[in-house]
C-alpha cells in the first residue's frame with residue numbers, strides 16, 4: 019500500500035483508520051493454517067478458515083471495534099498470505115485469498131452474502147476489468163469509478179454492513195479511494211447537510227445488477243443518523259428531486275472526491291470498511307488488476323442460503339424501507 023501525496027487543495031485528506039501489518043513469520047504461520055484449512059476441497063470451508071484466522075496474530079477485537087464503532091471505520095490489514103500468481107495469470111481459483119475473506123469476516127462475527135441478481139449469486143466475487151465494460155461505473159470498468167456505497171438502491175437491511183476487498187494483483191497501482199461520512203459531511207454547509215437528510219433524492223440500481231430490464235429506483239434521504247452516527251446511501255446514480263437537492267448531492271460528491279484517501283492496495287493487502295459509514299471508489303485502471311471481494315453483515319433477516327433476492331427485499335414487510 020502506498021498513500022499518494024497530499025493534494026494541494028483546501029480540503030483535508032481522510033486519515034487512516036486501523037492499519038495492521040503481519041510480520042513475515044506471522045504471515046507464513048497463517049498461510050500454513052489456511053492451506054491446511056483449504057486442503058482437499060476447491061472451496062475453503064468457512065469454519066476452518068475462521069479457526070485459522072482466530073489462531074493468527076491479527077488483532078480481531080480491535081478490527082471489529084474499529085469497523086462497528088470507530089471514528090474511522092475502515093481497516094487495512096497488510097502482508098497477508100495471498101496466492102502467488104504466475105507470470106501469465108488468469109482470474110481463477112485463489113484459495114488463500116478466498117480463505118482470508120471468509121475467515122476474517124467469520125472471525126469478526128459477520129455473515130457473508132451475495133445477491134441472486136448480481137454476479138450470478140457469487141458470494142466470493144472477482145473484481146477486475148472486463149472487456150466491453152471499460153466505460154461502466156462498476157467494478158468491471160476501467161474509467162475512474164466514482165465514490166459510492168455498495169447497493170445504495172436497496173434498503174439498509176439489504177445493504178452490506180462491511181465490504182472487504184483483498185488484493186491479488188494491482189501492477190499499475192490503481193488507487194482504491196475511501197472517505198468517512200463524518201469527514202465528507204464536515205466539508206458541507208449546514209444547509210446542504212440538512213437537504214441531504216430530506217427524502218428528496220432518487221437512487222437507481224447499479225449496473226452490476228441484472229433485473230430483467232427493469233429500472234429499480236427509490237426516493238429517499240441520502241444521510242441519516244442511525245444509533246448515534248450518520249450513515250449515507252449516496253451512490254453513483256443519485257439525483258436530487260429539485261434544484262436545491264441536486265445542489266446538495268453535487269456538493270456531497272465533490273467533497274467525497276476531494277477528501278478521499280487513495281490507497282494503492284498491494285498483493286496481500288485487505289481493506290475492510292463499514293459500508294454504512296464510509297464511501298469508496300477507485301481510480302482509473304490502466305493495466306491488469308485483480309481483487310477479490312465479499313459482502314458481510316450482522317443483519318441476516320433477508321438472507322436465505324447466503325443470498326438476498328432484490329425482489330424479495332423490496333417486497334419485505336418487516337424491514338424499514340425509508341433508508
Ligand SMILES: O=C(O)CCC(=O)C(=O)O
Pocket residue numbers: 145157163168183193194195298299300309311
Ligand atoms: O477496485 C476497487 O478498488 C474498488 C472497487 C469497488 O468499489 C468494489 O468492488 O466495490
Ligand SMILES: [Fe+2]
Pocket residue numbers: 157166167168298
Ligand atoms: Fe464498491
